[in-house]
Amino acid sequence: MTDTPSPISRLLHYRTERLAKGEAVxxxxxxxxxxxxxxxxxxxxFYGRNGNPTVETVEAEIGILEAADVVCFPSGMAAIASVFYSVLRPGDTVLVPxxxxxxxxxxxxxxxxxxxVTMRTxxxxxxxxxxFKDCKLVLIESPSNPGLAVCDIAKTAGRAKEAGALVMVDNTTASPLIQQPLDLGADFSVMSDTKAMAGHSDVLCGHVATRDAKLFEGVKTWRRLAGAIVSPFDAFLLHRGLATVEVRLARMNANALAVAEAVQGHKAVQAVHYPGLGNDPFHQVALKQMNGxxxxxxxxxxxxANAERFIADCHLLSPATSFGGVHSSAERRARWGDEVPEGFIRFAAGxxxxxxxxxxVTQALDTLS
Structure with missing residues (x-):
């Protein structure tokens, strides 16, 4: 037993412990x-672009998971853009994956x-x-999307900061329940909350988290001036998704691992990428910094042809982009121009x-030539 409730318990009761008699639960x-x-x-x-009570409640709830100050945005890309616009200036260099x-x-x-601004990759x-020489900002995406490569965040952040760079981690493929970039040395943790945090494929949202007051004010000021505001209704949908994110993510993680183990070695599958597999080249570093x-x-x-047939024939798959929803989905990522083989499938477990x-999944694979 512990006297300190977990972040999920504190998130669930963030509002209830502040309610007066007669207020809505x-x-x-x-x-x-x-x-x-x-x-x-x-x-x-006084004006919605400056603040809204519904949005601020959700920011406080995500802040419990991140142990940081949080600014919400109307998409994950808006969250990433806010850091770029608030930090980068002409003559700066940014390193991205x-x-x-x-x-x-x-x-x-x-x-x-x-x-x-100079972009290096x-x-x-x-x-x-x-x-990291001359870099103003370094963006890490780990695990990467869609290849699921993993880098040592703590080592990367340490070396980048020694070189004078700020460090941002796109934590979308993991989430703060699985990985804590700020604990590993990042200055910013960003996420597309469209994915697992909201979890029902019905809202676009994103957030930036930081423990640096100056960086926080820079991001928040950019949002106010640019007008990149989350609507109260979208914030409500995100709030509703947060209430079940732990139980949903546990099943999704279990499903992903089970699918990875099932397709590994199947005659129709040429390669599998999943850091949860013991023989994955990134397994050991993932064990060190991820909880799942x-x-x-x-x-x-x-x-x-095989990729498209598999997606069409698997009756528990939705052919759709994005991930983190309750329904399993899959897509052939080469259609977006990713530098992957034509038969490369990103499978998102529901x-x-x-x-x-x-x-x-195995039945659909069995039908392939």
Whole structure:
């Protein structure tokens, strides 16, 4: 027994322990752009771009999981962009993973390089040994999307900060329940809460977490000035998802591991990528810094036709992009231009009963040539 409740218990009771008699147990949706403001502004709510009680409650709840101050955004990319815009200036250099989420590189190429920011890239597997000279910011994505490469976050962050760089970790494929980047030395932890945190494929959200007051104010000021505001209704949906994130993620992680073990060695599968497998090249570093291995498994089939047939024939798969929802989904990632084989599949485990999901996957694979 412990006298200190877990972060999940504190999140679940964040509101209940503050309620007065007669107040709603469910989080109210404060659907208002303006607030009553007689006299001079005094720090209370006055306009939705500056703050909203529903959104602030959700930020406090995520802050419990991150043990940090949190700013919410209307998507994961908006969260990443807020750090770029609040930190990077003409003449700065940013290092990002070459095998991470492609839209990060697209954003830098389209918006920042024309303003004089230099983008350098490095594979996730080599990030801990990268050259950080002259870098203003280093972005780590671990496990990477979609290849699930893992880097030693603590070692990478330590070397980057010795070189004078700020460190941001995209924690979307893991979540703060599985991995704590700020504890490992990162200055920023960012996540697309669209995925496991909200968990029902019905809302776009993201967040930035930091324990540095100056960095926090920079991100929050950029959000206010740019207007990258989460709607109260979307914040409510995220709040509702947070209530079950631990139990959902536990099933998703178990399903991902079971699927990875089932497809490993199957005659139709040429390669499997999942850091939870004992023979995965990133297994040992994942064990060191992760509490579980996440809901994504990537594997390679012979070609595009086999990949498309597998996705179509597996009756417990939704052919969709994104991950972290309650329904298992899969997609052929080469269709987005990722530098992966044509038969590369990103499989996102949902919360179906594990035996059902494994049976559906293996049956679909058995039909392939």
């Amino acid at each position: 469910a989080l109210p949706i404060h659907a208002s752009s303006t607030f009553h403001l007689p006299g001079d502004p005094d720090g209370s709510h 070459s095998d991470g989420y492609y839209n990060v590189r697209n954003l830098l190429s389209a918006q920042f390089e024309p303003m004089g 490095c594979p996730t597997a080599e990030m801990a040994e990268a050259d 291995f996440g809901p994504i498994v990537s594997f390679v089939l012979a070609d595009k 919360i179906e009963p594990t035996p059902d999901l494994v049976a559906a």
